[in-house]
Amino acid sequence: MKVSHHHNPKHFPALAPGPPRMFAPQTSTAVTKPKKNSTACLACKAAKRKCSGPDAPCKACRAANTECYFDPSRDLRRKVAVKRTIQELTNHKELLACLIKTLKRADEPELENILNLIRKEAPLEDIAEVVGGPATTFADPQELSTASKLAISEYGDQPVEISGSASQPRRTSDASNVASSPEDTQFMKAPQVPQLPVVSPYERISLESLCDIPLFEVPASPWTCVTDSDYLVSHLVSLYFTWDHPGSQFLDQRVFLAHMKHADLDSSFCTPLLVNSLLAIASTHSDKLDVLSSPDDAYSRGQPFFDEAQRLWEAEAEAEASLSPTSLSNVQALLMMCCFLKLQGRASKSWLVLGQAVLLAQGMGLFDSPMPAQATTTSEMERVRIMTAWGIFNLRSQLSVELKITAPLACPKSDITLCGNDDFDWIPYPRSYRTSYDTKSARLPDIRQGMVDISKILSDIQGLLCQGNRGASPEDFWREAQAYFNRLDTWLQRWPSVSEMEVDPVPQFFIVRIKCLEAIISLFEIVNDPAEPRFAQDAQYYQTRSAYEMAQCFRAHRRAYSLKHIPSQMGSAAQIGLRVLARYLDDSEESQQAFAELCRFGMSLGYKHKETAKVIKDIRIKALQQNLRLPHEIIEILEGKGYGYDP
Incomplete structure (x- = not known):
């Protein structure tokens, strides 16, 4: 039988009324330990005086009329301080490892330089800069030792979660x-x-990414669907024109950048196909996670952009409308795709894509001089055509000898010097990790001429492959x-x-x-x-x-x-x-x-x-x-x- 809350089977006797109160209730003086303030303000810490604790200003600072600031991370008994201590210990350990490895391999001048820094008691940050240690500030060793002991006594063997050192610049x-x-x-x-x-x-x-300012600011839209980040696209374009373009020069840097900034899809010098192909190659220079197609595969750098370029190329090749696959920018895009495939170790596929570029270029009269009679062109277009034609010749000559394939290609009839003397300033990018680099001349015309001279000899060397086969x-x-x-x-x-x-x-x-x-x-x-x-x-x-x-x-x-x-x-x-x-x-x-x-x-x-x-x-x-x-x-x-x- 259930008992409802309205019925109680047991009856307790009523309590007698207590004596009337003569006074108002007094506050309890029960024993409560005074709260210990484990966090002192920075001013009290420096003066080694007792601090009343948060909130600012504390009593001592109010009396002394000094600025009062509390930093909880400085409290060595807090978990945040433990995390910071562990990270700082890791930084010191990494610095020591870098120092030992560098000393093992250093030649006399560099060894003397490192030893001088140590003898002069240079800041650890300066030593880390020389030996490749972590890019951070280092805590005072005495303070770090004290913090370590307090952390151990406070937490013992309890695990403390900290971010891995992978994010450490x-x-x-x-x-x-x-x-x-x-x-x-x-x-x-x-x-x-x-x-x-x-x-x-x-x-x-990281410190580097926060300080990073791309050399060239270009928009992501309407050029790529892989990312909508203007910063990422600008970062990759800057990497390409710093490290890869000078040695290849498949396109005119000034013309391409001007048209990319204008964001006009009707441009003859910049198309989504060309941009995605360029971004694929540039991604091989970047450690950003956004350029990976698979987060656990470092070789997937640039694959998202390459896949997008390949999709665009297949769509254009099948199209019957105004998007003709024989445009100049499409030839340039195929050259970029060829280079990307080669870096991936897909030499056969790379050679086939290069063959497509050669056929398209020949069909456009790219190796002829002057332009076909029926074509109307500007001096700007003529210059870019000449540059692209010689870029094809250079790549074809180098790759044929490297792969030992006899595939002679006639030199373009236009003189490479017709590309002009247009040059750029050159400076390493990214620039945030070092500030002592001087701006230099990129010497692009000299590089073009030098590559052409070597490629002409390589083109002739292909004849040796034929002679060897003929006995x-x-x-x-x-x-x-x-x-x-x-x-x-x-x-x-x-x-x-x-x-x-x-x-x-x-x-x-x-x-x-x-x-x-x-x-x-x-x-x-x-x-x-x-x-x-x-x-x-x-x-x-x-x-x-x-x-x-x-x-x-x-x-x-x-x-x-x-x-x-x-x-x-x-x-x-x-x-x-x-x-x-x-x-x-x-x-x-x-x-x-x-x-x-x-x-x-x-x-x-x-x-x-x-x-x-x-x-x-x-x-x-x-x-x-x-x-x-x-x-x-x-x-x-x-x-x-x-x-x-x-x-």
């Missing part, structure tokens, strides 16, 4: 600018990139190769030497010299027949000497601009240089230093370019199979440790 000289950590860079698989679901959006914000005599084969080498060597004598370029370094000047050295190695790769030892020894000599000089160029570039950004044109040169030196590596200091330098570039590029990662993987496997005794420095680089530090 790094100095320019550190390899972590390229990879999230040295251990992340492996040979067998792409380096691990943080999964998007577990990455806080705040971790994308030419070894003597004739070698004699013709020697003639081509003399032409390349003569060109090298006219171009600034490595020591001259070190005085006023500009990456594109290194690129052109490196491309000539790459051509020499490729030339003797064609005629290097082990069955002919009288010629093989000379071929080996020319190849190794070119690889040594190539390594000098790489080292000069690294000293000036670190490994953070490397022009993509240097990738194929690093690959062929590594293959040659891995084959002829000896115990000489010159050989090992050159191989180590190329390994550094190979590892850095391999983190972003699958094509280079394959070469590095092959070299490592070969070294293991042949049981090569490699120096400790090279082993560390091939294992992904310390390859990015600037010794």
